[in-house]
Amino acid sequence: MADAIRIDARVAAREVELDLVMGEGELVALIGPNGAGKSTCIQLIAGALRPDRGTVQLDGVTVAGPGVLVPAHLRRVGYLEQRPLLFPHLSVLENVAFGPRSRGSSAADARHRAEAELVAVGLEGFGPRQVRELSGGQAQRVAIARALAIDPEIVLLDEPFAALDAETTPELRRLLRDRLRGITTVLATHDPLDVLALADGVAYLSEGRVALQAGVDRVFQSPATRFLADFVGLNLLHGGVAGDAVELPGGAVVAGIAESPLSGDEARAVFPPEAVSLFRSAPHGSPRNELSAVVTGIEDRGLAQRIDLDVSGQRIHADVTPGALRELSLGLGDKVIAVVKATQVALHPVGEGPRLLRVDSREAR
Numbered sequence: 541m542a543d544a545i546r547i548d549a550r551v552a553a554r555e556v557e558l559d560l561v562m563g564e565g566e567l568v569a570l571i572g573p574n575g576a577g578k579s580t581c582i583q584l585i586a587g588a589l590r591p592d593r594g595t596v597q598l599d600g601v602t603v604a605g606p607g608v609l610v611p612a613h614l615r616r617v618g619y620l621e622q623r624p625l626l627f628p629h630l631s632v633l634e635n636v637a638f639g640p641r642s643r644g645s646s647a648a649d650a651r652h653r654a655e656a657e658l659v660a661v662g663l664e665g666f667g668p669r670q671v672r673e674l675s676g677g678q679a680q681r682v683a684i685a686r687a688l689a690i691d692p693e694i695v696l697l698d699e700p701f702a703a704l705d706a707e708t709t710p711e712l713r714r715l716l717r718d719r720l721r722g723i724t725t726v727l728a729t730h731d732p733l734d735v736l737a738l739a740d741g742v743a744y745l746s747e748g749r750v751a752l753q754a755g756v757d758r759v760f761q762s763p764a765t766r767f768l769a770d771f772v773g774l775n776l777l778h779g780g781v782a783g784d785a786v787e788l789p790g791g792a793v794v795a796g797i798a799e800s801p802l803s804g805d806e807a808r809a810v811f812p813p814e815a816v817s818l819f820r821s822a823p824h825g826s827p828r829n830e831l832s833a834v835v836t837g838i839e840d841r842g843l844a845q846r847i848d849l850d851v852s853g854q855r856i857h858a859d860v861t862p863g864a865l866r867e868l869s870l871g872l873g874d875k876v877i878a879v880v881k882a883t884q885v886a887l888h889p890v891g892e893g894p895r896l897l898r899v900d901s902r903e904a905r
C-alpha cells in the first residue's frame with residue numbers, strides 16, 4: 541500500500557527542505573520553533589505552495605513535482621486553520637455544503653451531508669444561522685464540519701485551537717479526536733496537550749528540516765533535544781487499561797482523570813513534574829498514586845531541583861524544593877516512592893481503531 545503522504549521537497553525562498561513520510565490513518569503532530577517550517581509543510585500538502593525541487597505524493601499520486609501541480613481544490617484535503625475563515629455571506633449550512641456541492645454533489649445531497657456533519661460537531665439546528673451569530677468555538681466547529689464534509693483523505697490542522705479560549709479547547713480536542721479517527725492528519729501545534737490528546741507520532745522540525753520523527757511516547761519520555769524537553773514539560777507513563785486507571789508493566793496502577801473514555805487496551809497517564817512528591821517509604825493511608833522509583837539524575841534548576849526517576853523502565857521527573865531534597869538526602873541509585881495525586885493525572889486512551897463518519901446520501905435522505 542502506498543504511503544498516505546510522502547514529501548521530499550525543497551522551497552528555496554524559505555530555506556525549507558522537508559523529508560516526511562506518513563502512513564494511512566496516522567495523526568502526526570508537527571512541532572518546532574517559530575519559522576521551523578510547520579506551516580510550509582502544511583501548505584505543500586494543501587496545494588497552497590509549490591516546491592522548487594522534489595515531489596509531494598499523496599496516496600501514491602504525485603500532486604506536485606517537476607511539471608506537475610494538482611490544484612488545491614482537486615486534492616481530497618480538509619484544511620483547518622487558527623481562524624475558521626467561513627464565508628460571511630453564506631449561512632452555516634451553506635458554508636458546510638459548499639465543499640460537497642463544488643465537488644459535484646447535487647444540492648440535496650450536499651445539504652443532507654452538511655446537516656449530518658453539523659449534527660456530528662454538536663451543532664444540530666444551526667444550519668440556518670448566520671456566521672456572525674456564532675461564538676469563536678461554534679465557528680471552529682462549523683469549520684471542522686466543513687473540512688470533513690468533503691470526505692477528505694487527509695486533514696490538515698494548523699494550530700486549530702490557538703485562537704480559542706482555554707475552556708473551549710478541551711471540548712474541541714475531544715471532538716476532533718473522535719471525528720478524525722482513521723483519517724490521515726497533520727497537526728501543526730505549539731501545545732503539548734494537543735500532541736497528547738490527538739497524535740500518534742511527532743515530527744520535530746528545526747530550521748526547515750525534519751530533525752526527528754518518532755512516536756509520542758518516545759518523544760515525551762526521552763526528548764532528544766532541549767527544545768523537545770522544554771516543549772514536553774510533562775511526565776508520561778504508558779500502560780494497559782485497568783478499569784478506569786492505567787496499569788504499568790511493573791504492576792503499579794495509576795489513577796487519574798480520563799480526558800476521554802479509556803476504551804482501548806492501552807493508555808497514557810500524564811502529569812507535571814511539580815505534581816510528584818518523593819518519599820523514602822510509602823506514606824500510608826493516602827488515596828494517592830504511589831510508584832516505586834529509582835533516582836537516575838539530579839539537576840539543580842535554581843528554585844526547583846529536577847529529579848530524574850525510573851519507574852518500571854519508564855522515565856519521569858519530579859521537581860522538588862532544595863529543602864525537600866536536603867531532607868531526603870537523595871543520591872543516584874536511591875530507591876524512593878513517587879506520589880502523585882490522582883486529580884493531577886490526566887489519562888489518555890491510545891491507539892483505537894478507525895471510526896469514520898461516512899454518510900451515504902441515500903440513507904441521509
Ligand SMILES: Nc1ncnc2c1ncn2[C@@H]1O[C@H](COP(=O)(O)OP(=O)(O)OP(=O)(O)O)[C@@H](O)[C@H]1O
Pocket residue numbers: 553554555556572573574575576577578579580581
Ligand atoms: N509567505 C511567506 N513568504 C516568504 N517566506 C515565508 C512565508 N511564510 C513563511 N516564510 C518563511 O519560511 C520559513 C518557514 O516558516 P513557517 O511559517 O513554515 O514556519 P512555522 O514552523 O510554521 O512557524 P510558526 O510556528 O511561527 O508558525 C521561515 O523562515 C519563514 O520566515
